[in-house]
Amino acid sequence: MPQILAIDQGTTSSRAILFSRDLTPITTAQAEFPQHYPASGWVEHDPADLWATTLSTVKTVLSRTDPARVACIGITNQRETTLIWNRETGQPIARAIVWQDRRTAPICDALRPHEALITARTGLLLDPYFSGTKVKYLLDNTPGARAAAEAGKLAFGTVDTYLIWKLTGGEVHATDATNAARTLLFNIKTNQWDAEICALLNVPLSLLPEVKDSAAEFGHTDPALFGRPIPIRGVAGDQQAATVGQACFQPGMMKSTYGTGCFALLNTGPDMVPSKNRLLTTIAYRLNSETTYALEGSIFIAGAVVQWLRDGLKIIHHAAETQPLAEAADPAQDLILVPAFTGLGAPYWRPDCRGAVYGLTRNSGPAELARAALESVGFQTRDLLEAMRADWGAAADGVLRVDGGMAASDWTMQFLADILGAPVDRPQVTETTALGAAYLAGLQSGICPEPAIFAQDWALQRRFQPQMPQATRAAKYQRWGRAVQATLLV
Numbered sequence: 008m009p010q011i012l013a014i015d016q017g018t019t020s021s022r023a024i025l026f027s028r029d030l031t032p033i034t035t036a037q038a039e040f041p042q043h044y045p046a047s048g049w050v051e052h053d054p055a056d057l058w059a060t061t062l063s064t065v066k067t068v069l070s071r072t073d074p075a076r077v078a079c080i081g082i083t084n085q086r087e088t089t090l091i092w093n094r095e096t097g098q099p100i101a102r103a104i105v106w107q108d109r110r111t112a113p114i115c116d117a118l119r120p121h122e123a124l125i126t127a128r129t130g131l132l133l134d135p136y137f138s139g140t141k142v143k144y145l146l147d148n149t150p151g152a153r154a155a156a157e158a159g160k161l162a163f164g165t166v167d168t169y170l171i172w173k174l175t176g177g178e179v180h181a182t183d184a185t186n187a188a189r190t191l192l193f194n195i196k197t198n199q200w201d202a203e204i205c206a207l208l209n210v211p212l213s214l215l216p217e218v219k220d221s222a223a224e225f226g227h228t229d230p231a232l233f234g235r236p237i238p239i240r241g242v243a244g245d246q247q248a249a250t251v252g253q254a255c256f257q258p259g260m261m262k263s264t265y266g267t268g269c270f271a272l273l274n275t276g277p278d279m280v281p282s283k284n285r286l287l288t289t290i291a292y293r294l295n296s297e298t299t300y301a302l303e304g305s306i307f308i309a310g311a312v313v314q315w316l317r318d319g320l321k322i323i324h325h326a327a328e329t330q331p332l333a334e335a336a337d338p339a340q341d342l343i344l345v346p347a348f349t350g351l352g353a354p355y356w357r358p359d360c361r362g363a364v365y366g367l368t369r370n371s372g373p374a375e376l377a378r379a380a381l382e383s384v385g386f387q388t389r390d391l392l393e394a395m396r397a398d399w400g401a402a403a404d405g406v407l408r409v410d411g412g413m414a415a416s417d418w419t420m421q422f423l424a425d426i427l428g429a430p431v432d433r434p435q436v437t438e439t440t441a442l443g444a445a446y447l448a449g450l451q452s453g454i455c456p457e458p459a460i461f462a463q464d465w466a467l468q469r470r471f472q473p474q475m476p477q478a479t480r481a482a483k484y485q486r487w488g489r490a491v492q493a494t495l496l497v
Contacts, residue, residue: 009078011449012068012237013441014061016084016166017245018105018267021060023068024438025077026445028454030464032438036067043102048109048349048358051102054090057166058173065233074234080174081241081448082225083248083440084166086189089141091152091163091214097177100149100161103169104141107268107307107349109358111140121207128194128201130279130288135358136305138165139191143208159213165190167242168216171225174239179226181217184293185247193218195290196279198298221247221292222451241447243292245440246270250291250301251447252439253408254462261395261405263388264440265413268352269309271391273302273399284394285354294450294458302398304353304391308346308362310413312380315348322373330418332377341483342366343490344379346387354394355495363494381419385426386487392427406430406470410439417471425475426484435466 008028015022020039027033040056069077087106092099104110115133118125118140122133131137142163146153155161164172168182187193187200192210194201200215219225221243227236243251246264250272253262258276263269274291279300282288291301308315313326323329343365345351350358364379392407407429413419414437424431436442449455473480 008076009454010072010076011445011454012065012077012080013445013448014065014080014082014170015245015441015444016057016061016082016170018085018107021057021064022441023064024441024445025068025072026442030442030445030449030455032436034068034071036064038064046110050105050107050349052088052105054092054099054103054169057103057169061170062232069233077237078454079238079240079448079452080228081444081446082167082170082239083243083245083444084170084186086165086186086244086246087136087138088166089138089145089163090166090169091142091145091161092169092172093155094160094162097172100152101145103166104145106136108141109135109350111135111144112358114140114143118207125191125204128196128204129191130188130195131191132285132287132356134356136352137189137191139204139208139210142210142214146209156211156214161214162216163214164216167244171239171242174228174232175226176229181219181225183219183221183223183242184290184298185221185244186242187218188290189244195288195298195300198293220294220296222294222447224451238452239448240451241444241449243444243447246272246303247290247292248443248447249410249440250274250443252436252441252443253410253434254458254465255408256458256462259399259405260408262408262410265309265384265409265411267309267311269306269384269388271304271388271395273395275300275302275399280398282394282398284397285356286391286394286398287353302395304394306387306391307349307352309384309387310411311348312344312346312383313413315346316377316380320376322376326412329377329381330416332374333381333418336374336378337370340366340368340371340375341486342371342375342379343487344376344383345490345494346380346383347494351491353391355491357495360495361497363490363497365490365493381416382422384413384419385423386484388423389426389484406432408432408434410434410437420471421474424471424473426480428473428477428480430473431471433468433471435468
């Protein structure tokens with residue numbers, strides 16, 4: 008029976024997951040890697056770490072099976088993180104600039120007169136989050152890079168592109184439509200790199216990869232890596248892969264993934280819906296050259312707020328400790344934590360904003376801070392869904408499918424249902440990002456069924472129904488809104 012290997016390269020770790028033909032997880036390996044913060048608001052990864060951890064986890068997983076049974080590879084990745092490397096040597100010209108990095112805010116400000124044009128074509132807003140301004144920064148601030156790029160000697164890629172390059176021994180320079188759509192350089196109407204926007208950012212077209220469907224032929228791995236060539240047949244950015252893994256194939260279906268950040272996507276079908284509420288219009292997936300669009304809201308800090316409790320404040324040793332702490336918090340205290348550690352994402356888009364805590368008393372302690380941290384994820388999610396409701400209509404009032412690490416917390420998911428006033432569905436397979444990548448590769452290989460049939464196999468693990476009184480919900484959300492507005496004024 009054939010097996011499918013999924014590579015899930017994330018912000019803090021790389022994972023490899025082996026799936027059976029029916030997309031049941033068989034075995035997994037995971038490796039964390041260092042984060043680099045060379046200046047305030049700057050976040051970098053060493054490309055060697057991204058590659059080494061990917062390679063080691065894949066080899067670990069393959070050591071637990073017969074490699075001859077692995078029919079194909081699917082790749083999903085942290086989006087927007089930007090790498091540039093030499094085409095001849097394969098050497099990166101600098102560390103990767105991570106999606107969380109805010110250093111290109113001045114470049115974005117200089118481009119404001121062109122924001123309407125850029126948004127109309129890319130569906131994105133001018134924010135340091137996206138890859139385009141990071142590319143410009145690297146070319147302008149790395150000695151010799153600009154001249155080398157103009158001579159066609161350099162290659163740009165998001166993490167998927169870099170891994171494809173490395174896995175194929177430098178034979179393939181390609182990405183998929185979902186990752187291309189996050190660069191600020193890709194016209195999601197025409198499904199082509201936008202020459203005018205590239206010119207505005209002074210990005211040579213020769214730097215850019217070929218753009219393929221999410222299920223397509225992305226080359227074969229170098230036989231020297233795993234003993235035999237394995238075809239790479241599925242690629243999608245992590246949030247789009249999770250959308251596929253959650254089987255959100257019908258317009259109006261929503262999912263929210265809780266990892267380092269939180270990302271909610273609403274399927275809008277073949278219609279590219281411009282947002283009037285500062286959401287992103289993006290590509291959900293592209294299959295058989297047909298594009299399905301989505302509205303997306305991005306929260307920069309979700310699981311990262313728990314990491315802050317652990318690594319910054321050192322009030323917990325493990326993420327699992329937050330739930331019992333939140334349950335033990337003093338109900339008479341109502342702390343509000345606005346976790347704008349790297350700015351606020353949708354629908355505010357304020358890269359200059361920083362975090363704040365409101366409502367502190369002499370009795371406030373670890374339990375109250377833990378509860379406020381978990382509640383901040385629910386509040387931010389509601390901000391996104393309120394914006395989606397305004398852009399899309401009543402369909403956004405429906406069930407929210409959730410996944411990612413924080414989805415395992417019953418307390419957090421119950422609060423999410425309570426503050427949304429809507430059901431929250433947690434699937435049996437919560438690793439939906441890797442599942443989506445595996446499905447895309449299996450679909451291209453003829454192993455997995457068409458989307459409609461795949462959707463029938465989606466299985467519910469638990470539904471969280473809202474239990475909070477409406478008056479309490481309204482009062483808590485109103486207080487959150489006041490806290491955000493106060494934070495924006497600082």
